[in-house]
Amino acid sequence: MMPQTTPAPVRVCPDCDGHATAAVSLGPRRADGTLPTVTVACRTCHGAGAVPARRLALAAAGR
Numbered sequence: 001m002m003p004q005t006t007p008a009p010v011r012v013c014p015d016c017d018g019h020a021t022a023a024v025s026l027g028p029r030r031a032d033g034t035l036p037t038v039t040v041a042c043r044t045c046h047g048a049g050a051v052p053a054r055r056l057a058l059a060a061a062g063r
Contacts, residue, residue, distance in 0.1 A: 011050045011051055011052070011053055012049070012050060012051075013042060013044050013045040013048070013049055013050060013051050014044070014051070015042055015043070015044040015045070016042035016044065016045065016049070018049045018050070019042075019049070020041060020042045020045055020046075020047045020048055020049035021039055021040065021041050021042070021047050022039070022040050023037045023038070023039055023040075024037060024038055024039075024040055025037050026038060
């Protein structure tokens, strides 16, 4: 019988919960019907959605 391994802990960013980027609208629609948007990345994970284990431990400790 093969030993069971423990899966690696998920390192989801505590600030964005894995939703690392968001499109934010900048105002009313343009004359051609498009909506001007800007893409914003999470400051903690820099748009990756996950953080290194050490940074996650520090965030859990409230630092």
